[in-house]
Amino acid sequence: MKRTLLVEALLLLGLASLPAIGQALYLREEVSWHAPAVAKDEVLLEEALGWGDSLLWVDARPDAQFESEHIPGALLLNEDRWNELLPALLTTWGPEKKTVVYCSSQSCAASHDVARRLREEATLKDVYVLHGGWEAWLAAKK
Numbered sequence: 001m002k003r004t005l006l007v008e009a010l011l012l013l014g015l016a017s018l019p020a021i022g023q024a025l026y027l028r029e030e031v032s033w034h035a036p037a038v039a040k041d042e043v044l045l046e047e048a049l050g051w052g053d054s055l056l057w058v059d060a061r062p063d064a065q066f067e068s069e070h071i072p073g074a075l076l077l078n079e080d081r082w083n084e085l086l087p088a089l090l091t092t093w094g095p096e097k098k099t100v101v102y103c104s105s106q107s108c109a110a111s112h113d114v115a116r117r118l119r120e121e122a123t124l125k126d127v128y129v130l131h132g133g134w135e136a137w138l139a140a141k142k
Contacts, residue, residue: 039129039131041127043128043130045140048130051098054098057070058076058089058101058102059076060101060111060113061103061134063076065104075088075089075092079113099115099126100128101128105133111133115127
């Protein structure tokens with residue numbers, strides 16, 4: 001009796017797993033099981049690059065990192081020099097522009113803070129954070 005119950009339970013479990021296994025095999029190229037989720041205020045590099053001339057890059061890293069290397073055409077705007085650097089950014093920005101802020105890694109909070117301030121304090125529209133940060137740019141350029 002116990003053996004029959006065990007066999008039936010295992011059979012039921014196996015049958016219940018078939019749709020999930022089938023979907024995983026069928027869609028294995030469609031879904032990245034290891035990629036972190038993209039937050040609602042973030043944008044993937046490929047999508048941002050598709051915006052072409054309507055894209056404004058903003059580097060939220062410290063001055064020394066920006067001076068060492070940055071995305072071509074990016075403007076520096078970090079928390080340390082916000083009041084000093086914001087006017088130059090606003091003269092470059094236009095309502096047709098989409099602004100993408102990045103910092104040194106996906107875990108870097110500076111890009112999210114600068115993007116939030118651009119939306120709330122400078123009242124800019126279409127402000128995003130680069131998913132994966134500076135490292136995403138470097139990886140794409142290899």
